[in-house]
Amino acid sequence: MTKSFNVAVVGATGTVGETLVQVLEEREFPVANLHLLAGSASSGQSVAFRGMNLRVRELAGFDFSQVQLVFFAAGESVSREHAPRAQAAGCSLIDLSGVLDGALPVVPEANADVLATLSAPYLLCSPAPVATALAAVLAPLRTALQMHKVTVLAALAVSQFGREGVAELARQTTELLNMRPLEPQLFDRQIAFNVLAQAGVVGESGHALLEQRIARELKVLLGIEGLKVAVSCCLAPVFFGDSLAVTVDTECTVDLKQVAGVLDQQAGLELVEAGDYPSVVGDAVGQDELYVGRLRGGMDDPAELNLWIASDNARKGSALNAVQIGELLIKHYL
Template sequence: QEFDIAVLGATGAVGEAIVEVLEERNFPVRNLYLLASERSAGNTLRFKGKSVRVTDVEEFDWSQVQLALFSAGAETSDRWAPIAADHGVVVIDNTSRFRYEYDVPLVVPEVNPHALADYRNRNIIANPNCSTIQMLVALKPIHEAYGIERINVATYQSVSGSGKKGVDELAGQTAKLLNGLPAENKAYDKQIAFNCLPHIDEFMDNGYTKEEMKMVWETQKILGDDNIRVNPTCVRVPVFYGHAEAVHVETCQPVHVEEAISLLENAEGIEVFHGNDYPTQVGDATGKDHVMVARIREDISHPCGLNMWVVADNVRKGAATNSVQIAEKLIEEYL
């Protein structure tokens, strides 16, 4: 069985990766429709050796497709997801727009595939935030075996998480500053080249950023447990692709490190780095579809603490790949 598919935001950092991942994983695509705003209508992208033209979403007839992958910002999803869903299209949405609605499933296929069953409520499935996805893939085996009470996490997130404007700003500022020219801040409030910013998404009334609160809300929703406490600090770093995280978990039962390592080795979607070996964003994670875990060690300050270093490609497993994996599960089990 083949499916007609629309990708909304096809010219963006994540949209382009979705098109690549659909091709690489040989997703059963009959017709592919690439949608964006009028700004890039008429441009073309390659899919399976052919060029496909980008259409202005305003002019698209949703009855032509059965599945749509959205990655064009929360406002665009707010406008178009209900319209697509009313046409019977199942929407897999990469933005934060529907993630916290109780009747919209929020899915990481390795972690809570069962939640997909509720897709019929709204015909919308939400893809979680990139930082949450990689953290939960790594923590799922630990949670199952020992129970997780609390998570302390600090993230080191690349600029591609802000879309193409983030990538352009880091490249542009780096080139200018190395040439002794002044660099403007547009995508970020402060200079991102050669710098780290503890500020991702807007600040909330409680002093946390929205990116940090996404990790709290989404962890509880995906693991189905509002008692799990999450204490995040999210930092933007001058890296183009890939997010890293220093994760410290406090479990209900004491953890044996060797056992934890073997649980992680046997879990879906994880590669374990042993001993003093560790993955980095550049070189190891970029272009990969799985989550890398390293530096797995006991917390010397806590009897039920475990530390790890978790790295993944935020555009791939953090967004495009996770969405396509949701689509794969959906067609396998439900369509």
């Protein structure tokens, strides 16, 4: 008989949390009892799971000793405040905020073997969606390419900021289409029909904290000594789905046929044939796969590889990767 586990999802009413619950059901994760947790404003709501409507309970009073595995999908402040309680109760924890000290970022396609070096209870991190997509695409190429620098321009969906981001884009779009004056609320300026040159809080260096997180996590995930990473994030007027323009600088001439052959064989990747390209709308949104296209060499540098990635940030970038980490744990280590 397959062993089952008591599982908690923190942030179950949020964009990623709800998707995470859906993925747990779709992939038949061996859940014995599922505990859905959120703040006081959301407690009492219900979320569908396996034909039932499960009531969302308040996080503050929850006894984590009831569960073996916890997914934290409620943002930085919630993880900082409540993750230590889960750890103290002996839970293995998969955090999606990236703020917990000692939480190791994992993307199964890139560094699943690192779990063998750890012991229970596990403290793991599902990386930022951009880092997840980059690692899943680039990790299979580590043998074919001697990478020394990765440069990415990431056009992020407003769902990066949860339901509030989606609601703000919808509100602004409605205001403009109805010829009403627009007053930005969540963002510092108009996002509808516009592109914003930064996403989130910017640090003293001028780089956004999210950009720094992506660079830091990608280096860990790929495990390439001396790898340099440059990240620029902009915010696009798109509800869901991240679009990444990626340049990889290598130590040798890039063999495009070899690269295409490697990517074409990878489960979870959809390589779009030359002459076409993927987009988030119509391709990636709602899908488990990462879509890769516009595979080409450099204009002036034969040791340069350029490509395009379209990914559902809430699904593959966040919820699915977290569940896949959980699947590795329950299969081999818990």
